[in-house]
Amino acid sequence: MSTSQVTPLTAEDTVDVSIASAPRDIGAVPDLLKDISGLWDKYDPAADRATRLPLLEKATALAQALETPRETMLKHVGAETASFYTLTLGIEVGLFTELAKNGGSPKKSPELSAALGFDIDGLRRILRHFAAMGHIVQTGSDEWKPNNFSKSLTIPIVNGGYPFYRSVCTAPLLHMHKWMKTKGYPTPTTGKDNPFTFGNQTDQSMFEYMAAHPYLNDCFNHHMGGYRLGRPAWMDPTVYPVQDNLITNFDTSSSSSDPVFLIDIGGNYGHDLERFLDKWPSVPGRIMLQDQQSVLDNVPATLGGGRIEKFAHDFFTPQPVKGARAYYLHHILHDWPDDKCVEIVTNLKGAMTPGYSKLLVNEHVIPSVGASWEATYLDLYMMFLFGARERTEDDWKALLEGKCGLKIEKIWNPGNGVEGIIECIVEG
Numbered sequence: 027m028s029t030s031q032v033t034p035l036t037a038e039d040t041v042d043v044s045i046a047s048a049p050r051d052i053g054a055v056p057d058l059l060k061d062i063s064g065l066w067d068k069y070d071p072a073a074d075r076a077t078r079l080p081l082l083e084k085a086t087a088l089a090q091a092l093e094t095p096r097e098t099m100l101k102h103v104g105a106e107t108a109s110f111y112t113l114t115l116g117i118e119v120g121l122f123t124e125l126a127k128n129g130g131s132p133k134k135s136p137e138l139s140a141a142l143g144f145d146i147d148g149l150r151r152i153l154r155h156f157a158a159m160g161h162i163v164q165t166g167s168d169e170w171k172p173n174n175f176s177k178s179l180t181i182p183i184v185n186g187g188y189p190f191y192r193s194v195c196t197a198p199l200l201h202m203h204k205w206m207k208t209k210g211y212p213t214p215t216t217g218k219d220n221p222f223t224f225g226n227q228t229d230q231s232m233f234e235y236m237a238a239h240p241y242l243n244d245c246f247n248h249h250m251g252g253y254r255l256g257r258p259a260w261m262d263p264t265v266y267p268v269q270d271n272l273i274t275n276f277d278t279s280s281s282s283s284d285p286v287f288l289i290d291i292g293g294n295y296g297h298d299l300e301r302f303l304d305k306w307p308s309v310p311g312r313i314m315l316q317d318q319q320s321v322l323d324n325v326p327a328t329l330g331g332g333r334i335e336k337f338a339h340d341f342f343t344p345q346p347v348k349g350a351r352a353y354y355l356h357h358i359l360h361d362w363p364d365d366k367c368v369e370i371v372t373n374l375k376g377a378m379t380p381g382y383s384k385l386l387v388n389e390h391v392i393p394s395v396g397a398s399w400e401a402t403y404l405d406l407y408m409m410f411l412f413g414a415r416e417r418t419e420d421d422w423k424a425l426l427e428g429k430c431g432l433k434i435e436k437i438w439n440p441g442n443g444v445e446g447i448i449e450c451i452v453e454g
């Protein structure tokens with residue numbers, strides 16, 4: 027039986043099998059090597075993203091040009107999948123913590139097996155695959171040490187994504203084709219009838235499901251701290267002018283004796299607010315973190331030096347804190363289809379002082395050409411998990427101005443693959 031019911035190509039269009047075992051584009055290699063050499067000469071650790079990412083892009087193109095379709099295929103269907111699930115297992119049994127002990131000095135399989143209580147045969151074979159894939163380093167026969175990638179897997183905000191994606195996102199992707207086929211290949215548009223609910227055999231939407239699975243919820247919430255690491259943050263002066271657009275005209279004489287400067291709505295463990303206070307420690311006014319109670323329960327009162335007020339709030343109900351200088355939504359609207367986004371924003375609009383309060387929407391603004399994988403992969407997860415999406419500039423205008431009645435003052439774009447700030451007001 028064929029792998030699919032797709033009608034075969036005609037004889038003239040048939041692709042010759044020889045291309046599957048030849049490099050994908052060997053002719054591109056000389057120019058790519060020259061580009062890489064030139065970019066390496068300009069590499070500057072002080073301008074890491076500006077000089078490293080173009081280099082990485084060319085190096086990836088070089089690896090792809092050299093790799094045969096057969097090799098790519100085997101990585102996709104076997105090697106990378108085996109890596110993902112065994113890396114997750116390794117995280118959960120403490121393998122990477124064990125490897126990182128004593129400064130990450132080389133360790134033999136029997137020593138690791140004894141420390142972990144993990145049968146040596148299976149462990150040795152997993153370690154061998156990790157070394158083959160570049161996840162750890164083999165230092166001798168049956169001897170291993172971690173590299174910076176595997177050392178990072180001891181950090182909760184880096185390793186949390188693995189159990190979350192395995193246990194929450196795998197089943198939706200695994201069964202997505204069946205949901206698609208039964209329904210006639212639609213684009214999912216709701217949080218309740220989509221590959222997530224089908225794959226996980228639940229009638230709960232993703233955040234309801236997460237609240238019912240505390241371990242996975244904690245992993246997800248740590249992952250929220252990890253995905254942003256090392257990238258420009260919205261409050262960096264190179265991204266958004268916090269001083270000029272928020273602090274300078276902050277109204278400290280308003281009705282409240284202690285006015286609110288910034289509320290992070292759906293702010294999770296406060297990753298963004300902590301970063302904000304690191305950069306703007308003497309900002310005036312109150313700083314609030316809103317999320318579901320089940321999330322805030324894990325946030326220590328000492329967050330942000332005790333300056334961050336925790337406030338359980340369901341963003342599908344009216345925002346009770348009125349007239350704040352800024353209401354901030356990071357990776358919230360991308361979780362919801364337009365009709366639900368309208369509900370969330372309408373609940374905020376009622377609290378915003380026209381012409382004064384800002385709504386800062388921190389989301390990808392997908393360009394029409396050359397979208398980054400950092401946005402495209404998320405877009406697919408948003409589709410399959412939530413019936414939602416990452417949005418283009420036109421999508422944002424249609425949603426925030428057209429459907430929500432806000433005025434977009436400006437879209438601040440820090441570069442492809444990093445979320446921008448869509449700065450909105452309610453017109454006075």
Ligand SMILES: C[S@@+](CC[C@H](N)C(=O)[O-])C[C@H]1O[C@@H](n2cnc3c(N)ncnc32)[C@H](O)[C@@H]1O
Binds near residue numbers: 233292355
């Ligand atoms: C994708 S996460 C984004 C978290 C954070 N803003 C960030 O960028 O890392 C979405 C957040 O929305 C929160 N959330 C989901 N439904 C909510 C609701 N009805 N009311 C308030 N928060 C909610 C979740 O708990 C989660 O922290």
